[in-house]
Amino acid sequence: MAEKTYSHIPTMTIGPLSEKTGCHIETIRYYERIGIMPSPPRTEGGHRVYREEHLKRLTFIRRSRELGFTLEEIRNLLLLVDGDDFTCDEVKTMTLEHADDVHRKIADLKKLERVLKDMVSQCDRGDVPDCPVIDALFQTKAYPSIATSP
Amino acid sequence: MAEKTYSHIPTMTIGPLSEKTGCHIETIRYYERIGIMPSPPRTEGGHRVYREEHLKRLTFIRRSRELGFTLEEIRNLLLLVDGDDFTCDEVKTMTLEHADDVHRKIADLKKLERVLKDMVSQCDRGDVPDCPVIDALFQTKAYPSIATSP
DNA sequence: TATGAGACCTGTAGTTAGTACAGGTTCAAG
DNA sequence: CTTGAACCTGTACTAACTACAGGTCTCATA
Numbered sequence: 001m002a003e004k005t006y007s008h009i010p011t012m013t014i015g016p017l018s019e020k021t022g023c024h025i026e027t028i029r030y031y032e033r034i035g036i037m038p039s040p041p042r043t044e045g046g047h048r049v050y051r052e053e054h055l056k057r058l059t060f061i062r063r064s065r066e067l068g069f070t071l072e073e074i075r076n077l078l079l080l081v082d083g084d085d086f087t088c089d090e091v092k093t094m095t096l097e098h099a100d101d102v103h104r105k106i107a108d109l110k111k112l113e114r115v116l117k118d119m120v121s122q123c124d125r126g127d128v129p130d131c132p133v134i135d136a137l138f139q140t141k142a143y144p145s146i147a148t149s150p
Numbered sequence: 151m152a153e154k155t156y157s158h159i160p161t162m163t164i165g166p167l168s169e170k171t172g173c174h175i176e177t178i179r180y181y182e183r184i185g186i187m188p189s190p191p192r193t194e195g196g197h198r199v200y201r202e203e204h205l206k207r208l209t210f211i212r213r214s215r216e217l218g219f220t221l222e223e224i225r226n227l228l229l230l231v232d233g234d235d236f237t238c239d240e241v242k243t244m245t246l247e248h249a250d251d252v253h254r255k256i257a258d259l260k261k262l263e264r265v266l267k268d269m270v271s272q273c274d275r276g277d278v279p280d281c282p283v284i285d286a287l288f289q290t291k292a293y294p295s296i297a298t299s300p
Numbered sequence: 301t302a303t304g305a306g307a308c309c310t311g312t313a314g315t316t317a318g319t320a321c322a323g324g325t326t327c328a329a330g
Numbered sequence: 331c332t333t334g335a336a337c338c339t340g341t342a343c344t345a346a347c348t349a350c351a352g353g354t355c356t357c358a359t360a
């Protein structure tokens with residue numbers, strides 16, 4: 001009964017980890033390459049063997065990506081988590097900054113939508129070859145500048 | 151008075167073109183490389199010489215980019231313009247499709263903003279080490295799925 | 301125990317829309 | 331004629347992956 005391996009701990013290869021997290025296999029390997037996922041132990045043949053902690057970490061990364069954090073931001077969040085001396089305040093600040101970014105992006109896109117709709121509303125005569133949209137695109141400054149955030 | 155060159159047509163090198171359009175020089179050369187700007191004539195020494203038509207075309211591209219069209223979409227718009235047998239309808243359709251994209255993106259980002267704000271609103275006790283944001287990020291599905299468009 | 305399908309491996313290249321050099325040449329003003 | 335700014339080419343880099351090619355490992359079944 002006593003085994004020298006950790007076989008009593010549930011492990012998995014990259015395939016199941018991929019299924020459980022919804023991350024593509026290539027993405028998981030990519031995360032390892034760029035250092036936000038640790039290199040897991042391998043089988044003798046070289047296959048990656050993951051444990052519960054890897055699943056947790058990858059879930060965290062995935063979830064953060066879904067929320068639009070960049071990998072750089074996630075890297076920082078993970079540093080805080082790993083250091084385990086972070087304060088809630090630091091995390092809150094980062095999240096609020098990100099929320100602001102999102103907010104700005106929404107505002108930019110709304111302006112954009114407005115301009116596009118305006119342009120289209122000019123052309124309601126169907127199949128004439130003269131096109132107000134094209135005309136507008138040739139204008140240097142037909143509308144107040146649209147500041148699309150990077 | 152009769153000159154065999156086109157010196158009576160206003161020309162410019164890449165620097166002034168860059169200034170007038172707000173496109174970086176490298177970007178202009180890039181557009182030429184990928185074929186959405188034509189290769190202009192050159193001086194004997196190899197410097198690019200642009201004319202009014204180049205300025206117009208680049209303005210068109212710039213403006214379209216500002217409006218969030220991809221280079222691929224712009225390529226199509228330019229095909230229509232170049233073919234000069236396009237109908238306003240085709241352009242209108244493309245623009246409306248793009249507007250829809252933008253609309254969806256706005257909706258997605260709004261959901262995102264909501265989730266971020268919700269997460270942050272959980273943590274109002276300042277500097278405790280236990281952080282609801284981090285906790286939420288470790289959850290597989292703490293919120294209804296956020297479909298961030300590609 | 302042999303075998304074969306399927307899972308896994310590494311490494312490289314491509315995607316989008318540019319930006320940032322290095323190292324060399326040309327232009328135009330004085 | 332000189333000099334410094336502007337221009338040239340070519341390559342490499344960015345973010346966040348995705349998509350192979352070509353080879354190896356695993357493990358359930360015969």
